[in-house]
Amino acid sequence: MSIEVAKITKFYGAQKALNEISFSIKKGEIVGFLGPNGAGKSTLMKILTTYLKASDGQASVNGHAVSNEDKEVQKSIGYLPEHNPLYLEMYVREYLGFNAEVYGVSKSEVDKVIELTGLTPEAHKRIEQLSKGYRQRVGLANALLHNPEVLILDEPTTGLDPNQLIEIRELIKTVGKEKTVLLSTHIMQEVEAICDRVIIINKGEIVLDKSLNDLKEGKQQIVEVEFDYRVEEVALQRLGHIDKVENKEGFVYHLYFNTDEDMRGKVFDFAHDNGLKILQLHQKNTTLEKLFVELTSPQ
Numbered sequence: 185m186s187i188e189v190a191k192i193t194k195f196y197g198a199q200k201a202l203n204e205i206s207f208s209i210k211k212g213e214i215v216g217f218l219g220p221n222g223a224g225k226s227t228l229m230k231i232l233t234t235y236l237k238a239s240d241g242q243a244s245v246n247g248h249a250v251s252n253e254d255k256e257v258q259k260s261i262g263y264l265p266e267h268n269p270l271y272l273e274m275y276v277r278e279y280l281g282f283n284a285e286v287y288g289v290s291k292s293e294v295d296k297v298i299e300l301t302g303l304t305p306e307a308h309k310r311i312e313q314l315s316k317g318y319r320q321r322v323g324l325a326n327a328l329l330h331n332p333e334v335l336i337l338d339e340p341t342t343g344l345d346p347n348q349l350i351e352i353r354e355l356i357k358t359v360g361k362e363k364t365v366l367l368s369t370h371i372m373q374e375v376e377a378i379c380d381r382v383i384i385i386n387k388g389e390i391v392l393d394k395s396l397n398d399l400k401e402g403k404q405q406i407v408e409v410e411f412d413y414r415v416e417e418v419a420l421q422r423l424g425h426i427d428k429v430e431n432k433e434g435f436v437y438h439l440y441f442n443t444d445e446d447m448r449g450k451v452f453d454f455a456h457d458n459g460l461k462i463l464q465l466h467q468k469n470t471t472l473e474k475l476f477v478e479l480t481s482p483q
Contacts, residue, residue: 186211186334186364187232192241194227194388201227203388204241211333214360216375217368219385220480225368226266228385229338232366233263246333262327266339266368268319272312276303276322279311280329287330297325301355317348324355335359338368353377372473382472384479391479398442399472406468406478407439408432409451412461419458423450435463 187209194202202224209215219225230236232243234254242249248256271279280294298307301321306314311322320340327335341352356365356378367378375382376396384392415437417429425443432438441447448465455462468478 185209186213186246187366188242188244189228189232190242192228192231192238192243194224194231194236195239201388202231202238205385205388205390206241207383207390207393209364209366211364212360212362213381214356214365214367214379216379216382217366217385218370218372218375218382218476220370223385223480224388225385226338229263229336229366229368232257233261233336234258259330260333262330262332262335262363264320264323264327264335264337264340266342268323270311270319270322273310275310276307276314279322280325283326284329289330293329293331297328300328300359301325302351315348317344317351320344320348320352321355324352324359328359333363335363335365336368337365339370340367341369341371341374372476376472384476386480392475396472399475405441405443405447406475407441407447407451407465408436408468409439409455409465410434410436410463411455412463415458415460420454423447423454438468 185208189205189207191204191206192202193200193204205228217225227236231238232245232250234250234257237251242251244250245257246260248260250257277294277298280297281291284291284294298304301324303318303321303325306318311319314322337356340356341349344352356367359365369375379396381395382392383390412435414435417431420429420437420439423439425441425447426439427442428440430438439451446467448467451465452462468474
């Protein structure tokens, strides 16, 4: 695995920003990391890039532990933070050349990343003269200078106009053919346009981890049901095709199914067979945007 995260927890004082987060990412995957502001996205990315230490749990990048193998992790990662730090007074080629020296890589890599990121027409300009779209390209070029196996991109398209969005999306998709990419965003369209898989985080916990193909094929569905009595979750797990059971409040349950079959009939049969009354039963819309709203809205 390119990235392994196991029960990562992070406290800021008494506030818990991450609560036992776990997931893994295979080599070559482009994974969208979604969540509302303050959900913990940037915190986890800073832990993976060794900028922050976790309070508990383990994480590794390309087999190197982020807790004590900082240098090896940093060599494996290309990182574009949310606020792209650039020396605006420097020329594009000058800036990338400076960073090539920092990374200890050949100056020939500068020409390669300039070409790869489409910066050739702008390479002679000062960074302050560039549009935001081209500044993002400079940030990506810098992240790629040392040919890392993993790219971690935190809100790479924030503030771009529609044309710039398309350009950066295509660039990320091109780079993602050869590298593992973890892309943080709160824009649904970004994930749908770029990613193979989506992880949604809310209040420091993962609430969804699914491939985009499964979501697009409509196999993911959420059935909300309210019984007249409390039901053991283990009993609901026997319904079949079920990924997760959540007791939302009282006798209301969210049942997450992985099938294109409408499971409401099965839930009705379950209630009948177990002497339960159904007070409400409906299927929630499962588009990515609707899923995001359902999973991250305040309860």
